[in-house]
Amino acid sequence: MTEKMTLAVIYGSARQGRFCDTVTSWLIRELSSSDIFSLTIIDPLRFRSARGDKAGDLGEWMERKVGEADAFIVVTPEYNHGYPAALKELIDSVYEPWHAKPVAFVSYGGASGGIRAVEQLRQVFGELHSVTLRDGVILAKAWSKFDAAGNLYKPEEVQASLFLMMDRLTWWARTLKSARKATPYNEIAA
Template identity: 40%
Template sequence: MSEQPLKLAVIIGSTRSGRFGPTAAEWFGAQARSRTEVSVDVIDLAQTWLPDVLPGDDATEQPGPVAELSPWLAGADAFVLVTPEYNHSFPAPLKNAIDWFYEEWQAKPVGYVSYGGLAGGTRAVEALRPVLNELHAVSMRTSVSFPNYPDTFGTAGTPANEERYAKVAHGMLDELVWWGEALRAQRERRAYPAGAAE
């Protein structure tokens, strides 16, 4: 089994002006970076410029932004999607980013950090789970959610009752590391047998 740190890609799923996503991603990234078994990259979809029109089946080349992002996703051993909740689901740019790729997601664990009103973005997470399942990824049972996030975070960039949130974040990281190491070892041993995308 590889002893290299697990490569964790934290993806900021909102591109909306004034979004809270970077704050949540920065806080969670700090939690992850405190662990020696994880290395962290943050991918901000607002800076990837992925096109919102997908090509037909006869396309022979990827658009430049897709080709640039692909190695980052392919090289990741695990993902954390940072998402708000829009209309009981997750934002369109995040779905667009997911749909541009296929093999990059396969046989890798996915965790979720969500934020919103009273529900804390949990309905967005529940909408994401079957999408990632279809891509042969493995969703973690534990997720981090920030209800009423402007009050939870205030202006400090860290949540009130940070100890509680850190405990949940590290619980999810424990799951990600376990699954990430197991799936990485198996991918190195044998290619994942997923069928063609539909």
């Protein structure tokens, strides 16, 4: 049996009462039985609560979390036609650990489903030498798609997009992990 790769699921919102919890909980349930990935969570609220009154170092925490991951799924809302500041803070806290790793997106929001936020994030991750996937999950008017327990009313409408995204994320994760092992990315232009 092949060793599992690590997939980091990143919460894109730190707002109180965030809908990100509903969307990410659904995603984690869908991915929890994976034979390919073990999941790790990167949540700005989890970091803030873990450090308490102590001055925790976001950079050290993210260095470890991002460094251990082979692939990422960013769950992002769209706030005012962009992605949240808390997500930008997480991303910008480290640089090299993002290199040569794939990033997929699950976005949600109003009528656009968060696609403007994703388009902006593609530019950011390009600067970090990450590979972003074209295929993702877009949840337009997301609050109308989930019941009070956090279950999708029509899961089949979203699962096809999720399965395609995961197939492609798996391919990129395997390919880039193998490439990083053969030649560390930081040695290419050294």
